[in-house]
Amino acid sequence: MVAWIVLIASGILEAVWATALGKAEGFTKLWPTVIFGVALLASMGGLAFAMRDISTGTAYAVWVGIGAALTVAYAMAFGGDGFSLVKVLLILGLVGCVVGLKLVDSH
Template sequence: MSWLVLVLSGFLETVWAAALGASKGFSKLLPSVTFGVALLLSMGGLAFALREIPLGTGYAVWVGIGAIGTAIYGMVSLGDPVSAARISCLVLIVAGVVGLKLLH
């Protein structure tokens, strides 16, 4: 259960990061509220998961999922550059997250 909550919390990190950008410095209400709710749920899920998952592993997986999701969101929705090098780096992050799970 902790791993499922951790993964969902990582996806919520992507949501709050995207909402933070869309809030334009907290000047837009809906993205600002989305940011706050997603941040609270993401942090709460991380805290829950860390009751059973070691801190270093849990935090690295959470950040990795959020970073990958945010980078993909940027490339797909915001026109961020897409290159073989960027994709390769994201694959390395995925490998690290999977490795941490397998070695847990």
């Protein structure tokens, strides 16, 4: 259970570093670059920790799915990406697949 909590937190941090990377403008802005580096290290460290108890394929897919879904949602809400019902449905489908992977890995 701890591995899953750490994996989810690491997926959230993936969205943080991906968003910070975009705001760093080629590493020319200090604070987004610092946030990127710290979140990247913490996210990768958490993924590595979780992979001790969760299979590599499942852990990686869940980590990427959480990060991608949150990054797209954040960009739609705050980053100027256009909102569309199709994007929301696709994100929900992605989240559903991530939950499915967790359920399959539990058995």
